[in-house]
Amino acid sequence: MDARTIIAGVRDGKGLAPAAATWFARGLASGGVTDAQAGAFAMAVLLNGLDEAGRVALTLAMRDSGRVLDWDLPGPVVDKHSTGGIGDCTSLLLAPALAACGAHVPMISGRGLGHTGGTLDKLEAIPGYRCDVPVDELHRLVANVGCAIVGASADVAPADRRLYAIRDVTGTVESIDLITASILSKKLAAGLEALVLDVKVGSGAFMKTMADAEALAASLVGTATGAGCRTAALITDMDQPLAASAGNALEVLEVMETLTGGAINERLWDATVALGGEALALAGLAADADEGAGRIAEALESGHAAERFGQMVAALGGPADFVERYPDRLPAAPVLRDLAAGQAGFIAAIDAEALGHAVVHLGGGRLKGGDRINPSVGLSEILPLGESVDRGEVLLRIHAATEADADRAEATLAAAIRIAPEAPAAIPLIRGRVG
Numbered sequence: 001m002d003a004r005t006i007i008a009g010v011r012d013g014k015g016l017a018p019a020a021a022t023w024f025a026r027g028l029a030s031g032g033v034t035d036a037q038a039g040a041f042a043m044a045v046l047l048n049g050l051d052e053a054g055r056v057a058l059t060l061a062m063r064d065s066g067r068v069l070d071w072d073l074p075g076p077v078v079d080k081h082s083t084g085g086i087g088d089c090t091s092l093l094l095a096p097a098l099a100a101c102g103a104h105v106p107m108i109s110g111r112g113l114g115h116t117g118g119t120l121d122k123l124e125a126i127p128g129y130r131c132d133v134p135v136d137e138l139h140r141l142v143a144n145v146g147c148a149i150v151g152a153s154a155d156v157a158p159a160d161r162r163l164y165a166i167r168d169v170t171g172t173v174e175s176i177d178l179i180t181a182s183i184l185s186k187k188l189a190a191g192l193e194a195l196v197l198d199v200k201v202g203s204g205a206f207m208k209t210m211a212d213a214e215a216l217a218a219s220l221v222g223t224a225t226g227a228g229c230r231t232a233a234l235i236t237d238m239d240q241p242l243a244a245s246a247g248n249a250l251e252v253l254e255v256m257e258t259l260t261g262g263a264i265n266e267r268l269w270d271a272t273v274a275l276g277g278e279a280l281a282l283a284g285l286a287a288d289a290d291e292g293a294g295r296i297a298e299a300l301e302s303g304h305a306a307e308r309f310g311q312m313v314a315a316l317g318g319p320a321d322f323v324e325r326y327p328d329r330l331p332a333a334p335v336l337r338d339l340a341a342g343q344a345g346f347i348a349a350i351d352a353e354a355l356g357h358a359v360v361h362l363g364g365g366r367l368k369g370g371d372r373i374n375p376s377v378g379l380s381e382i383l384p385l386g387e388s389v390d391r392g393e394v395l396l397r398i399h400a401a402t403e404a405d406a407d408r409a410e411a412t413l414a415a416a417i418r419i420a421p422e423a424p425a426a427i428p429l430i431r432g433r434v435g
Contacts, residue, residue, distance in 0.1 A: 066245075075316040079196075097272065100304035104142050117364075133180065196279040201235055204356060358413055385424055
């Protein structure tokens, strides 16, 4: 078997057999497959696609290119993955809530990608929090606390790490087959029994249309199920930020207000409860998603989820009193600037992607690899779609490092929010389900 034969088979529409996928993934991990061959393979998949059997074969092969975690725990091992959005901090609520309901959650997460925020970047706004831990420590954390949100170690799905970097420079990122294998190879390497997926759709998502979101959700669910993991996906709205904040420390602040009952954002709460209900049902910890949603809501309302979150933060190097003292522990930006409405009316449209890019340019994300993130900057008090506003009313608050940064953000954000005489039609938060 050799790379040229495998590439030609995919190029000519002959698919990808398990043995060929295994050979190619091992070559990616070892360096036996060259960058040129990896790029040619990615382009062949992009142009011709893979059937479900080929997607499963590639996913399992990339999963098995590195270490696959094994668990011996008294409850099911479950996780959640989001395809990325603005103000999407559900993972920080959901992991401890699932743990409080009897699940074990080794949540291997990522950093910001493009205009979307990263779970690890948000957690690193907490002083001392460590995202990079060895596998043995991850095992102890999940066993003792019930959840741990960390980054992937170097020996998890190394074939995906190599192929992803090559896709980024060869114009092949958009392939649903490759997106599916990339996401699931890392998630399945965590040894999951159940997985719930949050596939975003709308102006702030990578998938802008329902057709594209449904195609991705179907690919992810079909492939994960074919690989032996019980999986379902919710398609959720991203035509506006999920939370009222966008930015690392600001989103953690909103999460803590939700966990402690200080303030509740309805969209953030509803998304967390719906995803958690699906996860508990898939894991066999609830009879159905509705019962599971009730259990997640109770874990949040009772403070049990906050207790687990505090234990996780302390175990990963953060302040032991973080739940009690979080306002004092999170960094704050020195410059605050309110964006005022230029006219009266209703918030009719929000370019959520533009809001995400504004956070990145404030310093809350990376414009290039290796950039340092300023955890304090971002946006807060973002008014939702349909809100009635008067001229001069605050649409959102900018948190910036300098006045010049705030000036640039203000100009961008003013163009990203459209005010009209009439309220827009309401868009449901949960726009579909697959699985």
